[in-house]
Amino acid sequence: MTHSPIPWAEPLPGLRVVKRGDVPISRVQIYGSRCSGTNLVTRTIEANLPSVTMTEAFGFKHWFVPRQSVFMKDTLVVVVARDAFDWVRSLHRQPWHAHPDLKAQPFDAFIRSDWHSYWDEHFGHVEPGHPMLGSEMLHERDPETGERFANCIAKRTAKLRHWTTLTGRAHNVALVGYDAFARDPAGFVTALADAAGIEAPTTFEAITSYKGQGYEPYRPTRYAELAAADAGHIEAWLDPEVEAAFGLRARYGASPGG
Template identity: 30%
Template sequence: MSYPNEFSFLPEDVLVIVVMRNAIDWAVSLYNQPWFAALHCNVTFHEFLTKEWSYGNTSRQDRPPPFCHKYEAWTPESSYSSNMYYEDRQGRFAKNVLELRAWKLQRQLQVCNTRRQVACLRYEDAGSDWKGWLEKMRRSLNLRVREGYPVEVSSYKGEREMAKYKRKSHLENLKMGTPSPFYTPEVMGAFSERLESQWERRAGFDYAGVL
């Protein structure tokens, strides 16, 4: 089967990196910063995972309520007062945020497997051994390198007073037996019931000992 190449406009020396993250940490990150998902603000983590990912009763309004109110104290100038935005698949909203994740993984894997100039990267691989991943990618694509390769890379995200961003992982903590304030037994049950394992496995994520 042939697919249209959305990246055909790119120069041949440009590589598109599709980044994926494990479901445990992805869900917490989205819960902490639910951009444009006003109906999923100020709810418990359990409700966030199980509630339909949609506009709900506001879908018939011309202008649904604005962005999550819990950020108003941070941004009094209302710089985040955009309308809600909920992804859908041909007019059908996801039953919950984990079904939405399955849609995203399915599409990401399709793009990685069928498009030129595209590579998949697990967020965890970049965080634990980004130099190793970069070298593996260089060899697989037979890329030439410039003097000074590989360069030192650090994330700006979360930096305070020039301190490097330190990655936190609820999945790693759970695997080591460290309790998570988010993943209570009730939440873990709801999570495992809704997570679509086939796409997680295809993306290379392993939740053995946790789910």
């Protein structure tokens, strides 16, 4: 079977949208790795595009999408990716669900260690005494091999490859580079709405709290420069084509998209 090229619209750097459904979009499903800005993107869409509802009907936002999930044509899939070099430093500061031994690793060892996630009390409904508490999240392994990913960057790359191929399963898909979104969230929301045929906001409500949770103000984190060996290791596990799809750099020190 011959597949036609994806008719992407690129209204802004860091934003690609394809809309092929013939009904209005009424639901938005977000996907993205942890520490990628999915909470802020979600809260911003919720606050400014009231005609759509956020859904997880097609799987949890941080996980691979089950093969049996069938997307409806009223749904817009939004995939969020963050600059890999900032992302991995953020993950090291807050490595959600990682094994305690992995959490304790210094940065250079952390990014070179195989990734294994565990059901812990930071996941909803898993409380002390729960049968799953402390067991490995096997769905966070490589779905092709069943093995653990070689490191956290390998897992991020595999998930982004997977989510970008959802154009073969969903009518409507948007690829969002978080860094560009964060520089101009109002412009992004308007451009996304226009490209997806969603009613655009007349005024913009900015989300200024951490993760959009309303508890504390958001303060951008300033990271120290990466060691050359660490930057090279990260680069080796990136897919430049995937990074470019989100307007992100694949080389440390390069400009976005480079």
